[in-house]
Amino acid sequence: MTSKLIPSNPEDVMVIRDIAPGVTTLSVPFLRFGRIKIGGRATIVKLQSGSLAVFSPVALTPTVQSKLASISPNPPTTYLIAPDMEHHIFLSPWAAAFPAHHIIGPEGLAEKRAEQNRTDKSVTILDFKTIFTAKGKENVRVSEEFDREFEYEFVDAHPNKELVFCHKPSKTLIEADLIFNLPATEQYSRVPGQDATSGWATKIFGALQNTRGTAIWQKRMLWYAFGSKDRAGFNASMRKINTWDFVNLVPCHGETLVGDGKTVFEKVAGWHLEGKK
Numbered sequence: 001m002t003s004k005l006i007p008s009n010p011e012d013v014m015v016i017r018d019i020a021p022g023v024t025t026l027s028v029p030f031l032r033f034g035r036i037k038i039g040g041r042a043t044i045v046k047l048q049s050g051s052l053a054v055f056s057p058v059a060l061t062p063t064v065q066s067k068l069a070s071i072s073p074n075p076p077t078t079y080l081i082a083p084d085m086e087h088h089i090f091l092s093p094w095a096a097a098f099p100a101h102h103i104i105g106p107e108g109l110a111e112k113r114a115e116q117n118r119t120d121k122s123v124t125i126l127d128f129k130t131i132f133t134a135k136g137k138e139n140v141r142v143s144e145e146f147d148r149e150f151e152y153e154f155v156d157a158h159p160n161k162e163l164v165f166c167h168k169p170s171k172t173l174i175e176a177d178l179i180f181n182l183p184a185t186e187q188y189s190r191v192p193g194q195d196a197t198s199g200w201a202t203k204i205f206g207a208l209q210n211t212r213g214t215a216i217w218q219k220r221m222l223w224y225a226f227g228s229k230d231r232a233g234f235n236a237s238m239r240k241i242n243t244w245d246f247v248n249l250v251p252c253h254g255e256t257l258v259g260d261g262k263t264v265f266e267k268v269a270g271w272h273l274e275g276k277k
Contacts, residue, residue: 010059013190020170022046027187028058037202038253039187043174045167046071049145053079055174056087056252057094077102083176084160092124104130106161153240157233172248179268180209181254215268223271238272
């Protein structure tokens with residue numbers, strides 16, 4: 001099934017971009033349910049120690065390997081972050097390529113991968129060194145060097161168990177499925193003959209998951225769907241994220257927001273920040 005979701009030629013269609021000092025994005029095509037163009041994106045951050053943090057890894061192509069070598073030839077540690085229950089497809093090849101790794105993910109993901117491993121051996125059993133849990137999440141720590149540069153929140157009230165990070169030096173918020181910014185224009189920009197907005201399913205989903213205008217439909221999706229099961233918990237997470245100092249917002253799906261990320265976040269999360277619609 002994965003082959004229907006991700007490109008067969010990632011080397012040819014990936015867009016690599018430095019969006020801020022020490023922050024690089026790897027943008028690729030990605031199909032939700034095999035038909036909705038939402039794109040995919042990894043974010044690489046170079047820590048002051050020389051270690052790397054890789055959020056939502058995508059295909060580890062030769063060009064990506066060259067880029068990594070130029071960023072930090074011998075990283076002391078490579079933090080590999082699966083920011084929710086869905087964004088873990090490429091963890092195995094990255095873990096194999098970087099033996100000095102530290103894998104981070106939400107509770108339940110290690111068990112999910114173990115179950116998948118029973119029928120798909122490419123999904124390897126990995127040692128998750130830091131696991132975020134709903135109970136006591138405020139006490140979870142990653143490492144001294146990581147915690148110096150990142151703030152983080154486990155949005156356990158979200159169905160996908162979202163991990164959201166803020167890189168303090170670059171003022172960059174990094175998230176997976178919490179907020180979308182469709183269409184996935186950059187992520188489909190190198191795909192010949194492809195329009196990021198084509199297809200009826202893509203058009204419908206794109207109308208729901210964008211940040212244009214009042215972003216009313218995405219606000220409704222967050223309020224009535226993703227945040228409805230534990231609205232108080234969801235509200236608390238959104239309020240905590242909003243206390244962070246960020247200007248850039250990197251979603252996995254859709255366009256990166258450089259400079260106006262905080263403004264857009266406050267718009268989309270408005271009902272949760274206020275606790276009412």
